[in-house]
Amino acid sequence: MFKKPRRKIYALIFVLPTFAAFIIGFIYPFVKGIELSFCKFQLISQTEFVGINNYIEAFQDESFKSSFFFTLWFVIVSVILINLIAFFVAYALTLGIRGSNVFRTVFFLPNLVGGIILGYIWHQIFDAILRNMDMPSLVTNTSMGFWGLIILMCWQQAGYMMIIYIAGFQSVPADLYEAAKIDGANKRQMLTNVTLPMMMPSITICTFLTLTNSFKLFDQNLALTAGKPYVDGIWQTRMMALNIYEVFYGESSTAKGVGQAEGVIFFLIVVVIALAQLYLTRRREVQA
Amino acid sequence: MAASGAEPGQIFLEKVINVKKTHLTRAAAIAMAALMAGSVLAGCGGSNGESKAEGGSGDASKGKVYYLNFKPEQDQAWQDLAKKYTEETGTEVKVFTAAEGTYEQTLSTEMDKSDAPTLFQVNGPVGLAKWKDFCDDMSDTEAYKNLTSQDFALKDGDAVKGIAYVIETYGIIYNKTLLQKYCDSDFATVKSIDEINSFDKLKTVADEIQANAEALGVKGAFSSAGMDSSSDWRFKTHLANLPIYFEYKDENIGDTDAIKGTYLDNYKNIFDLYITDSTCKPTELASKTGDESREEFVKGEAVFFQNGTWEYQNLLDGGLKDDDLGMMPIYVGAGDEANQGLCTGTENYWCINKNASDDDKAATKAFIDWCVTSETGTKAMAEDMSFVIPFKAAKESTNLFVKIDKANTDAGKVPVSWNFPTMPSETWKDGVGAALTQYAAGTGDWEAVKTAFVDGWKTEKEKAAK
Numbered sequence: 001m002f003k004k005p006r007r008k009i010y011a012l013i014f015v016l017p018t019f020a021a022f023i024i025g026f027i028y029p030f031v032k033g034i035e036l037s038f039c040k041f042q043l044i045s046q047t048e049f050v051g052i053n054n055y056i057e058a059f060q061d062e063s064f065k066s067s068f069f070f071t072l073w074f075v076i077v078s079v080i081l082i083n084l085i086a087f088f089v090a091y092a093l094t095l096g097i098r099g100s101n102v103f104r105t106v107f108f109l110p111n112l113v114g115g116i117i118l119g120y121i122w123h124q125i126f127d128a129i130l131r132n133m134d135m136p137s138l139v140t141n142t143s144m145g146f147w148g149l150i151i152l153m154c155w156q157q158a159g160y161m162m163i164i165y166i167a168g169f170q171s172v173p174a175d176l177y178e179a180a181k182i183d184g185a186n187k188r189q190m191l192t193n194v195t196l197p198m199m200m201p202s203i204t205i206c207t208f209l210t211l212t213n214s215f216k217l218f219d220q221n222l223a224l225t226a227g228k229p230y231v232d233g234i235w236q237t238r239m240m241a242l243n244i245y246e247v248f249y250g251e252s253s254t255a256k257g258v259g260q261a262e263g264v265i266f267f268l269i270v271v272v273i274a275l276a277q278l279y280l281t282r283r284r285e286v287q288a
Numbered sequence: 289m290a291a292s293g294a295e296p297g298q299i300f301l302e303k304v305i306n307v308k309k310t311h312l313t314r315a316a317a318i319a320m321a322a323l324m325a326g327s328v329l330a331g332c333g334g335s336n337g338e339s340k341a342e343g344g345s346g347d348a349s350k351g352k353v354y355y356l357n358f359k360p361e362q363d364q365a366w367q368d369l370a371k372k373y374t375e376e377t378g379t380e381v382k383v384f385t386a387a388e389g390t391y392e393q394t395l396s397t398e399m400d401k402s403d404a405p406t407l408f409q410v411n412g413p414v415g416l417a418k419w420k421d422f423c424d425d426m427s428d429t430e431a432y433k434n435l436t437s438q439d440f441a442l443k444d445g446d447a448v449k450g451i452a453y454v455i456e457t458y459g460i461i462y463n464k465t466l467l468q469k470y471c472d473s474d475f476a477t478v479k480s481i482d483e484i485n486s487f488d489k490l491k492t493v494a495d496e497i498q499a500n501a502e503a504l505g506v507k508g509a510f511s512s513a514g515m516d517s518s519s520d521w522r523f524k525t526h527l528a529n530l531p532i533y534f535e536y537k538d539e540n541i542g543d544t545d546a547i548k549g550t551y552l553d554n555y556k557n558i559f560d561l562y563i564t565d566s567t568c569k570p571t572e573l574a575s576k577t578g579d580e581s582r583e584e585f586v587k588g589e590a591v592f593f594q595n596g597t598w599e600y601q602n603l604l605d606g607g608l609k610d611d612d613l614g615m616m617p618i619y620v621g622a623g624d625e626a627n628q629g630l631c632t633g634t635e636n637y638w639c640i641n642k643n644a645s646d647d648d649k650a651a652t653k654a655f656i657d658w659c660v661t662s663e664t665g666t667k668a669m670a671e672d673m674s675f676v677i678p679f680k681a682a683k684e685s686t687n688l689f690v691k692i693d694k695a696n697t698d699a700g701k702v703p704v705s706w707n708f709p710t711m712p713s714e715t716w717k718d719g720v721g722a723a724l725t726q727y728a729a730g731t732g733d734w735e736a737v738k739t740a741f742v743d744g745w746k747t748e749k750e751k752a753a754k
Binding site: 042043044045123124131135136137139140141229230231232246249250253254256 | 392393396400414418421422517571572574575712713714715718719722723725729730731732736739740743744747751752753754
């Protein structure tokens with residue numbers, strides 16, 4: 001009779017430490033952040049409520065708009081490229097070629113290097129190449145900066161996504177292929193009608209991860225281009241997260257509040273886009 | 289079958305995405321709502337301007353000092369000096385140094401703590417505007433009374449909000465041995481170092497050195513004008529000071545909301561000289577660092593190197609001797625060049641935290657007074673930190689460049705003042721720096737530099753005024 005309620009109490013007790021950590025580390029800063037976006041402040045302990053002024057200023061901020069479009073464009077290209085590369089590498093490495101474990105490790109390794117270091121190293125690599133071709137540095141050319149970021153992100157993220165795709169490939173039951181073969185399906189039909197539908201859970205996760213990672217990109221952006229070049233008063237390769245950081249530490253007395261407001265808007269954008277993506281790809285998942 | 293046979297990470301992620309509405313999430317939602325309501329009520333209400341300092345005039349012997357230091361290169365010297373002070377007086381002194389380029393961020397965070405810094409720094413009027421509500425009046429300090437000139441105090445109305453504690457000098461550092469070698473050569477038009485007293489002469493010398501680089505055994509006249517963030521401040525801030533200085537002088541002002549850019553052509557001339565008569569191609573400058581530039585100079589690959597007093601120790605460590613070194617003014621072809629001195633000024637002002645307890649404030653004042661008046665303090669600042677301090681009790685610095693500056697001033701040359709503390713913001717400097725980088729690389733034109741300089745000044749000043 002007492003068994004069930006007591007188990008529930010235990011469950012609550014056991015979950016308490018994690019829950020407390022979650023509140024301290026996530027919920028409190030999150031709520032505080034929303035609150036601060038409505039305030040003018042220099043120190044977090046001394047704030048002044050200013051209503052939606054920060055949001056008005058954020059929407060008038062040219063750098064916020066330009067960084068949004070730059071980020072959006074970057075996300076589209078990087079999500080597609082990273083997933084395509086990861087998918088085909090994973091496919092190749094599940095064909096049973098010799099040394100595929102070594103390859104998996106090698107492809108996964110870039111993930112273990114910190115973003116700032118990666119950005120710095122790639123900056124040196126790109127500049128060395130460009131110098132040999134007698135071309136100006138990466139930081140003086142917008143499209144170079146853009147493709148530089150894309151190459152860097154593909155190199156870093158494809159390996160991680162590959163691991164998830166490999167798991168996906170391995171989870172497709174062999175009997176499905178066998179049945180398809182008996183029914184006379186060719187290779188392409190097997191890919192589109194068996195592999196892809198069965199891989200949808202992996203695709204959901206990989207697109208979710210690449211989408212949010214690309215949106216929130218900060219370190220690599222800072223270390224590779226730091227938003228340069230600066231043309232017509234706009235930092236051409238500055239992404240949203242970096243822009244929020246720069247706005248937040250600006251000189252005006254409202255800077256911190258505006259940066260905070262931009263942070264909240266940024267959060268909403270990422271949440272909406274990520275949920276939409278989850279909804280869309282989830283719909284295509286099937287049960288075997 | 290969603291994820292059988294998948295790796296653990298994937299299963300975890302699936303679960304995170306798939307979270308079901310449980311009791312716990314509902315509890316979390318309620319907690320979140322309560323927190324939100326609570327903190328909105330408590331937070332934005334108005335703890336504004338709250339001050340911990342109440343009652344009592346402050347007893348220095350009971351207080352303690354927390355100094356948030358701006359200059360990483362002097363960190364150890366400050367730690368040592370703090371220790372000596374504690375031994376002498378028993379007052380606890382904590383010195384913490386912010387990492388290079390993160391002072392503003394560190395200050396914002398530290399000021400929020402209950403144990404906030406009692407002594408911190410601003411870079412001049414622009415920095416003061418942001419922090420003045422946190423600065424205590426320093427007019428009753430010995431440090432203020434002992435200033436050699438009132439110009440070194442940062443005032444807001446009548447209140448003394450900041451006191452400069454170090455004076456620095458920059459110019460074009462040259463390798464005396466190499467420059468003499470040039471003067472002694474057949475191809476030299478300019479036959480003595482002392483003759484170089486204008487932009488035209490400097491350009492002649494640099495061009496001839498560049499043309500005869502091989503004969504002189506150098507790679508170029510100027511060490512690389514690197515535009516990496518470790519070096520670009522030499523041009524976007526220090527070199528940019530010159531056009532600002534001459535404009536302010538013409539207009540007889542000390543700050544402005546709208547710069548005209550009267551002397552931007554001069555700025556272009558000197559920058560062109562730096563990037564053409566250089567150790568490397570202009571296209572390579574974008575990623576050259578400060579260390580590389582110094583290295584070229586130390587190795588004798590370049591004759592000129594724009595930098596300041598703070599580089600002295602590094603150059604000695606690199607193997608150069610006092611006899612090898614000299615510093616000349618940065619000539620840009622403006623004003624009275626024959627009487628132009630080195631660029632001398634400060635962007636380091638001490639401020640005392642208004643919100644500290646009275647005891648701590650008194651202790652902090654006693655500490656800075658001791659630093660700039662006592663034998664131990666002034667000696668440490670002159671020798672261990674190689675600072676020139678603007679106080680009456682200052683000891684003579686061993687720094688060669690400081691001596692050159694003094695000799696120049698004694699000879700009647702007029703030092704160029706530091707006006708970059710009036711630059712609107714870091715964003716402005718970054719904008720000019722990026723435009724210069726593109727100009728050097730050939731992907732941008734000089735018009736873009738002008739836009740960043742003039743239009744950027746206006747927009748950034750407007751932003752800062754908000």
